[in-house]
Amino acid sequence: MLQVGGNRAYLxxxxxxxxxxxxxxxxxxxxxxxxxxxxxxIPSRRLLEQLDLNGLDTYWMTESNGSNSVKPSISSILAxxxxxxxxxxxxxxxxxxxxxxxxxxxxxxxLSEITMLVDKLSIYNYSCILCLDLLAMPxxxxxxxxxxLDYLELSDETTxxxxxxxxxxxxxxxxPGEKMEYExxxxxxxxxxxxxxxxxxxxxxxxxxxxxLQWRRMGLxxxxxxxxxxxxxxxxxxxxxxxxxxxxxxxxxxxFINSNSSSISASDLATDIFSLRQLTSLEQLExxxxxxxx
Numbered sequence: 113m114l115q116v117g118g119n120r121a122y123l124x125x126x127x128x129x130x131x132x133x134x135x136x137x138x139x140x141x142x143x144x145x146x147x148x149x150x151x152x153x154i155p156s157r158r159l160l161e162q163l164d165l166n167g168l169d170t171y172w173m174t175e176s177n178g179s180n181s182v183k184p185s186i187s188s189i190l191a192x193x194x195x196x197x198x199x200x201x202x203x204x205x206x207x208x209x210x211x212x213x214x215x216x217x218x219x220x221x222x223l224s225e226i227t228m229l230v231d232k233l234s235i236y237n238y239s240c241i242l243c244l245d246l247l248a249m250p251x252x253x254x255x256x257x258x259x260x261l262d263y264l265e266l267s268d269e270t271t272x273x274x275x276x277x278x279x280x281x282x283x284x285x286x287x288p289g290e291k292m293e294y295e296x297x298x299x300x301x302x303x304x305x306x307x308x309x310x311x312x313x314x315x316x317x318x319x320x321x322x323x324x325l326q327w328r329r330m331g332l333x334x335x336x337x338x339x340x341x342x343x344x345x346x347x348x349x350x351x352x353x354x355x356x357x358x359x360x361x362x363x364x365x366x367x368f369i370n371s372n373s374s375s376i377s378a379s380d381l382a383t384d385i386f387s388l389r390q391l392t393s394l395e396q397l398e399x400x401x402x403x404x405x406x
Contacts (some may be wrong), residue, residue, distance in 0.1 A: 123261035
C-alpha cells in the first residue's frame with residue numbers, strides 16, 4: 113500500500129494525463145485520511161470527463177480570472193495552501209503545470225521557488241507531489257530537482273489483480289485502475305480495447321467508478337450505467353453486465369471497421385464509428401458489416 117505524507121515533497125515524472133489521473137485516483141484510494149488538492153492546466157469542465165472529482169479539490173492553472181483558478185506562479189500556489197491550511201490534518205497537493213511557470217520565470221528561478229515551496233510544507237502541514245517533465249529542463253536543473261525531491265513511482269502499485277472469467281477465445285484485457293495505452297484509429301480517436309470482465313465477487317462502487325472512467329477515456333458514452341452508482345450492489349452489477357456486453361460488441365465492431373477501413377467510405381466510417389461509441393445502433397452495424405462478409 114502506497115502512502116504519501118510527512119510534509120514531504122515528491123517528484124512525479126509526467127507521462128500522459130490519463131496515466132496521471134489514474135495514479136491520482138489510486139493515491140486517493142490508498143490515503144483515505146488525507147485531503148487531496150489538484151492544480152492542473154486542464155479546466156474543470158474537461159476534468160469531469162477524465163477524473164472522479166469526489167473528495168478532490170481542483171484548481172485550474174491559468175492567466176484567466178475565475179472561480180477555482182490560480183495564476184501560474186509558486187506564490188499563488190502557496191497562497192492556496194495557506195488559505196486551506198489545516199493544522200490538525202495533513203493534506204496532499206498535486207501540482208501539474210510547473211513547466212508553464214518555468215516558461216515565465218526561467219528554469220533557475222523555478223528551481224529556487226520549488227526549493228522555497230519545499231521549505232514551507234511543514235509550515236502549512238502539506239505534502240506535495242510535483243508533476244514534472246525533466247526531459248524538458250536543462251540537465252543541471254533536472255539533477256538538482258531530483259536531489260531535493262523524493263521520487264514517486266506508482267507503475268507497479270497501480271496494476272490491480274482481478275479475477276478473470278474463462279473464455280474460449282482469450283483476448284488481451286486491462287483491469288480497473290490499470291494504465292491504458294491507446295492506438296489511434298482511422299478517425300483519429302483512441303481505438304477501443306478489451307477490458308477485463310468484472311466478476312460479482314469483489315464488485316464495488318469504487319471498482320465501477322474506475323471502469324466508467326476507463327470507458328470514458330476510450331471515448332465511449334456510458335451514461336446508461338451512471339445511475340448504477342446509486343443502486344444496491346446486486347442491481348448495480350446487473351446493469352453493469354448489460355453495458356459491459358454492449359461495450360464488448362462495440363470493441364469487436366471497432367476492430368472490424370478499422371481493419372476494413374480501406375473498403376469503407378469516409379462518411380460511413382465517421383458516422384458508424386461515432387454510432388458505436390455512443391453504444392447505439394449496434395445491431396444494425398453488426399448486420400451491415402458482419403453479414404456483408406458472409
